[in-house]
């Protein structure tokens with residue numbers, strides 16, 4: 001079997017076992033399109049014209065810069081949740097960068113605000129930054145980020161097409177689980193991001209993200225496979241890429257979740 005044949009899954013989609021392989025096979029947009037076309041994968045059209053998306057990406061870069069600037073200026077006044085609900089992107093990024101609302105600010109190197117298209121239809125939400133995210137100030141980098149990129153690729157998406165954020169904007173020490181009071185303090189920032197983006201679908205990545213967003217302690221298995229809701233936005237739950245790296249056999253279940261997400265978005269019959 002050829003490599004491309006091996007990477008092809010049922011229905012012509014990228015086999016989830018080859019998500020990371022797929023990522024390495026994408027040197028440019030044209031090759032990516034040829035690769036997907038050869039596999040019979042339907043490409044989705046961008047909802048936002050490239051010019052606008054590029055402008056949005058540029059704005060996001062500016063926000064990241066303001067975030068970094070604010071962070072380097074050291075802790076600032078705590079942001080009031082009511083005020084957070086009225087902030088524009090620039091003020092929101094600055095507020096996160098200067099936030100001291102919970103104890104996690106003491107151990108962070110950088111806040112991790114979020115990245116992607118601020119007009120995205122898809123929003124992916126994880127639990128909190130890890131060590132590499134804390135160093136780089138961007139969510140889902142490192143191996144877990146590469147796997148997420150592969151999952152996006154399998155959906156015909158890239159990081160620039162979606163918006164990626166975490167519930168917590170600062171890294172918990174030793175990657176421990178987020179604490180309820182930290183979620184309570186930090187969630188207004190995520191909620192404002194959701195309100196500004198108004199995505200068509202949120203994908204909660206992992207048990208902790210799902211529990212934080214849905215205010216439940218149900219097992220992940222009971223949350224998967226159905227349409228849920230976060231502040232009026234449809235939400236589905238799937239595995240965190242870091243979990244999938246440790247448990248590759250569950251990639252197929254994650255792919256089922258992503259296909260459900262695609263159906264909800266009307267992209268797959």
Ligand code: SF4
Nearest residue numbers: 099101102105170186
């Ligand atoms: S985790 Fe959130 S609430 Fe806590 S300091 Fe960081 S930005 Fe502020």
